[in-house]
Amino acid sequence: MKYIILLIISITFSSCKTPEARKPESVQSGSFYKESAARSKKLNAKESGKIEAIMSQNPEYDYVASNSGFWYRYHTKVEIDTTTASFGDVIDFNYNVKDLDGNTIYSEEELGAQQYVMDKQEIFTGLREGxxxxxxxxxVTFLFPSQKAYGYYGDKNRIGTNIPLIVKVTVNNITQKTSN
Known part of the structure; x- marks a missing residue:
């Protein structure tokens, strides 16, 4: 009987041990982010080189570098009208999408006329800024590096991972947002 009581007391005291902090299994050094940034810089340099080669092969066109990191040239430029789209305006436009080799990914006929509410609907970054x-x-024809197009994920259909694009866009109309 004494042994049973001693056993119960020892189990009781040993089970009341305070919890100890666990040590982490691995330490994050930030190397993943550094490697990712290095890969992105290398990819951007490669794509920029291809885009610059396209521009140099077509010296008859005046390409403009945007502040957002893409290039564009005008087919038809309007000098008089100063109407550009702002938040909430509806833009009616047509466009087509090609890769840098000029292969059509999506034709204008296939895509049809588009309506986009500025900054209120999803559209890839470069096209929204363009x-x-x-x-x-x-x-206008835009030359988008992949990070301004569909980036790492692609469009999950015909545009794959890290594909720079040539997009020709015609704006048909801009309907200004009406105030309530």
Whole structure:
């Protein structure tokens, strides 16, 4: 009986041990982020080189470098009208999408006329920024590096991972947002 009581007391005291902090299994050094940044810089340099080669092969066109990291040229430029899209405006436009080799990914006929509410709907970054530069009846060809196009994920259909794009856009109309 004494042994049973001693056993119960020892189990009781040994089970009341305070919890100890666990040590981490691995230490993050930030090397993943450094390697990722290095890969992105290398990819951007490679894509920029391809885009610059396209521009140099077409010296008859005046390409403009945007502040956002893509290039563009005008087919039709409107000098008089100063209407550009702002937040909430509806843009009616047509466009096509090609890779840097000129292979059509999505044709204008296939995509049809598009309506986009500025900054309220999803559209890839480069096209959204490009539409902000355009006026009604203008036609512009944009050269987008992959980070301004669909980036790492692609469009989950025909545009794969890290594909730079050539996009020709015609803005048909811009309907200004009406105030309530």
């Amino acid at each position: 539409l902000k530069l355009m006026k009604p009846t203008e036609t």
